[in-house]
Amino acid sequence: MKNPVEFRSICPVATSLDLIGDKWTLLILRDMIWGHKSLFNEFQQSPESIPSKMLANRLKKLEELGFVSKIKGSFNKKSIYYLLEKKGLDTFPIMVEMAVFSSKHFFDHLGTTYTKEARTTMKKDRKGYITNLITNYKKFKKNLVI
Amino acid sequence: MKNPVEFRSICPVATSLDLIGDKWTLLILRDMIWGHKSLFNEFQQSPESIPSKMLANRLKKLEELGFVSKIKGSFNKKSIYYLLEKKGLDTFPIMVEMAVFSSKHFFDHLGTTYTKEARTTMKKDRKGYITNLITNYKKFKKNLVI
């Protein structure tokens, strides 16, 4: 497995940007963590309408980087499941901070996209919120019949 | 002041990506917060070598969005100072999570770019670390003679 990314410097912020600093990658991970999505056409249903070419490209990169694993369905052989690995799950705190940021400074989207409980937990107990969502994802993954 | 950004959806993660989801914007903010940089040529000195065209473009966008303010020097009229406003400072938690993420899963850059104390604080007391760096920036800004 060769390196799918060029690193511009040894700065840890720059390194993250080299890995996930584009307009689509984190949205795919978002759909996995928050939406428990795992199939190509599920990612295409999201409101941002990712072009299939971009989706294929980013899924490939995410797999090469070890953020997600790719599993062919055994029951339905047409389906290919993309599932989060540890590295992918660990991008979650970044996205939570992004959510908190844009909700604070732009329209309060959280009000329409998340329950009141989720908002409160996210702001008051960020760590607990994250732990909880990761636990839920692991359960989802464990109960998935492929 | 017209809107310099198109929002793809009401998702708060997508909104942040629409604002700062590219390879350069956060690096400029990083240099401001961590490096107390404020001049065009200071940003050009960073190891990632941002092209002047990109730098000018991103600084303009950051100002239009209200992340930074642009101040002409009164002593030296050639200098133009870019300084963080609240909105810009609030991107800091995102960058800290990015730093923690890439340090955990790729080479531990933190060891070479930050002091041991900074690393410990960043991991053990994230909130305190952030508060502290923001306080420092405000001091720097206050003491700046322009």
Next chain:
DNA sequence: TTTTTTAGTTTCATTTAGAAAGTTATATTT
């Protein structure tokens, strides 16, 4: 007065993004 410096802008070649249509293997319907 000439030279430097700062903060950009312009030009142009290359890369990336994205819309749309096409492909292939499997699965479903008639």
Next chain:
DNA sequence: AAATATAACTTTCTAAATGAAACTAAAAAA
């Protein structure tokens, strides 16, 4: 069994963004 549909891509082609390099204007320094 044959025709149709679906899932997961791939290809093609145009438009937009990137980036290297050279250029510029105003101010400062020598």
